[in-house]
Amino acid sequence: MRREDFPILEQQVNNYPLIYFDNAATTQKPNVVIQSLVDYYSTINSNIHRGIHSLSMLATMQFEEARENVKEFINAAHMYEIIFTKGTTDSINLVASSFAKQFLCEGSEVIITEMEHHSNIVPWQLACEEKKAILKVLPMDSHGNLHVEKLKDLITEKTKIISVTHVSNALGTINPIKEIVEIAHLYNIPVFVDGAQAVSHIPVDVQYLDCDFYAFSGHKMYAPMGIGVLYGKEKWLEKLPPYQGGGEMIEKVTFEKTTYGELPFKFEAGTPNVADVIGLNSAINYINEVGLRGIYDYEHQLLEYATEKLSEIKGLKLVGTADEKSAIISFNLNKIHPYDAGFLLDKYGIALRTGHHCAQPVMDRLGIDGTLRVSFALYNTKDEIDKLVEAILNVRAMLL
């Protein structure tokens, strides 16, 4: 699908055509996104919002157009509910820190799940440590399905927020966010959703999900690194104190007292990453043009094909076989260490991920050190999967 749009894929690595299966870590960038950065820096580059000159106004216009496009992309109700951040990690830290200041105190409880990326564990741990709050964990089964039926038992009158990933980066599980939100809202508890592995693979509608916060990174959706999004419902964003102080986020500053800007500027201190916001806009246009529904169907075909082919390999054990899965396959090969297999697969030009995937509690739960992980994007092909299978057989023969 649209492989020709991605110049990096034309190259050879170790004398083999590059097969890029590390898309959960970061996706490659299409020409239109690369070109939007070149255009920005060669014709517009300017600081935004306060400038009166033409370039500044143009940059401001494109920056705010991008916000509108993000709003449409995830179907938020208002543009001012879209905050630009550095990425998912930054978005989670923003909410964990501001939410803790306002709503957590000694004995408060925060619920996360057993399948979170470290980015959706550590910021909440820090917040809980600071406020002497308690971090509780919703477990999963050995296939990687969350025990959603146990959520009600975990919730108490002290529960202040639930934070859960939409798609597990280590296992590929798609979690039932709407159901989780419905349960949480019965108790008036807000839900934060880590959408890092979801937005470029499945259509996301934050109003349909009714989640209170939703975070994602540009670089996992064909946009540049260093740009991300935090969506928050107006009613929550209004209640949270600013995360960082500085220019852009103020209304009036005196030495005695500062008043803060309106949403979303209250959460966007300092000069923003204008070029990469424009790159993100261009990536969203690209995804829309290809069509997210079509991308989902195509990647799902790849997932099914690869699952079938990999399952046929003797000694290969799939890790993460949840009922609903996105385009991520984790596996182990006999007793071969994932690093050794990954190192040798690279010699065939195959880029995939090895290790704990920043989800050490998942590995602890499953009693393994790590996995090999293949993750798809719209430009991968069945032919690449066949080549992967062939290379795995060679690697296995070498190491066993």
Ligand SMILES: Cc1ncc(COP(=O)(O)O)c(C=O)c1O
């Ligand atoms: C599920 C999940 N959450 C959060 C992150 C962190 O994203 P970033 O490093 O772009 O902030 C990742 C990155 O792999 C992820 O997969």
